[in-house]
Amino acid sequence: MTANDYEIREYLPGDEESIVRCFNDVFTDGDDRFVGRDVESWRWSFTDNPAGWRVYVAVCDGRVVAQCAAQPLRMIVEGAEATFAQGVDSMTHPAHRRGLKRPGLFVNTANAFFDRYGGADRDVVHFGLPIEQAFKMGTTFLKYEVVRTQTVLGLAPVVPPDTWPAEVERLGAFDEQVRWLYDRCSGAFGASAIRDATFLEWRFSRPGATYVRLGVRDEQGILRGLAVYRRTHLVVDDVGCVCEWLVPPEEPEVAELLERGLRRLAHEDGATGLALVVPDWSPWFAWMQERGWRVHPSVYTMCSRHWVRRLTPLWLRNHWWYTLADTDLV
Amino acid sequence: MNGRNEPQQESASAHGYALRSYESGDEAAVLETFNRVFAAIDPTFEPRDLRTWRWLFEGNPSGRRLWLAVTPEGRIVAQCAGIAQRMLIDGEPTFVSQSIDSMADPTFTQGLKRPGAFVRTCLGYWDAYSGSGPDRDAFVWGWPVETAWRIGKSQLKYEVVRTQGLLFATERTFAAGPAPGIDVAEVASFDEDVRELFDRVAPTSRCIAVRDAPQLTWRFLERPGFTYRIATARRAGRLVGLAVFRDGSFEGVPCGALCEWLIDPDVPEAGHALAHWAFACTLEAGRDELVVVLPDSRPWWMLMQSIGFRVRPTKYFPVARYFSKRHHPRWLWDHWYYTLADTDLV
Known part of the structure; x- marks a missing residue:
């Protein structure tokens, strides 16, 4: 194969079926857990994302054979709006992994992706949580650097409260109060994805996934804190993942109610434990440990490539707030 | 050389x-x-x-x-x-x-x-x-x-191996006591049976620096200007654990530091007994907390938390330049056991 055999370009409407076919061919290989993806799921991941989509493909004989893609997030970085994008679904079809000489088809596709989307006036940070194989590829060829080796706060076994905490309610649709809550929380964050109804509604409408939205309100009905739960596989099976956690740090009484609700929910749901990802500088990292949660290693490494000089991995490590909601892990 | x-x-x-x-x-x-x-x-x-x-x-x-x-x-x-x-x-x-x-x-x-x-x-x-x-x-x-x-x-x-967390325990959290059948004693030197203990520990980590009497004597007894306290744990006379304590500070915070930690994998209670000793040293030194640096991928990371240690981030991150594909930083993250004794931090 030569460069003339491949067209590397941005996604065009109509590519999705070929992308999904390639995805299923790539990821079914050697993964017993793999569940084939459909076009609906692809559309949710990319074209339905209210923050937009980032997709570059390599096409050979009319078929997509490689992809470099990302899910953008609307961010506030040091008080100003910006965009980060999480790399997901990077792939090269096995029949084309020898396509093109060094640096190879995927790297060529990725370089075109970065040229198109990375920059001070575009995505200021690309990030991902690769496992080992993708980590080597990312650090060796794509200039990704380590933000942190990711730990997970875990609680197992879960000792539930005897009854459901009456102050904790199951939320319906997210509304404007989510943004109010985010604004109360985000003062301490140097960088964070904007939590508003648009983002969270999209994030927690993922096809095939069931999420439980928990909230605590004050007497006036104002949302004081929220958590989103899903039982799934994260390192181990049947973990109750706290996909989102948004509580002002000066309101531990709200956190206590939500944490009790999560314990009760995990117990009723038959989860083997609870898992939560928050930055280790967050007050919640220490607070959860006081509640019996423990800091577990994980196979994941948070990596980034930055397009604005000050947003180094070291800066991100110390200032970037993220939860599992910012990732595609759950 | x-x-x-x-x-x-x-x-x-x-x-x-x-x-x-x-x-x-x-x-x-x-x-x-x-x-x-x-x-x-x-x-x-x-x-x-x-x-x-x-x-x-x-x-x-x-x-x-x-x-x-x-x-x-x-x-x-x-x-x-x-x-x-x-x-x-x-x-x-x-x-x-x-x-x-x-x-x-x-x-x-x-x-x-x-x-x-x-x-x-x-x-x-x-x-x-x-x-x-x-x-x-x-x-x-x-x-x-x-x-x-x-x-x-x-x-x-160079590449990052991990972002290093610190295990720390305070009087409020610490929860290990003496272990029945385990004799802890402070000693003034390292005996030859340290190597036997190391040989039992080493197979649990695919990558580990040799701990023997010459190395530890150099590291802890010959270092000018520093004083360390050494304790052994023995069961029926057999060495099943070794710990080294130093009163000092970490990232500017006064504390007791567990500088070395070598525990027979079949006798985890030796670790409990030595942690108890180290925490007593901490209180004796008038410090509020005992700290230890261990890889989060190795068993004692979780075991320390089970006896009352908590975790907070540090500014430190070990990095490595590797010279064979096998020893990629992610492999080192997984398999490399180290303590503060391997570093020049304490």
């Missing part, structure tokens, strides 16, 4: 300096440059004396790693230095080294063409000491500050 091949030297050249290994007699110039360079960048720096320098580079039973850029007049332009460590990697003896005291004298290096004297010195160090095989350093590692890290990653191919 412990049987190692004498590395290639490079004579004085167009660069105006020679790249070569340390030679007897260099130490005064090395020390003078070290004290001057680090005093200029670190307000808390305390000058090193010759006795400490000799302990660090001449006394280490694992050998010496010193590569210099030297002017014809004998002045030091740059230094790449390391603490050698005898290792077992997948059960095979080899070496690694911890990069320390790396420096370039700005008097010489300003205006030099890329790659500068410092990078050339590091490359010479790697040529001299690193690679695959039983007498080469399989990887070189360190705990860089931010400026060193920028050079390390961009020009020397």
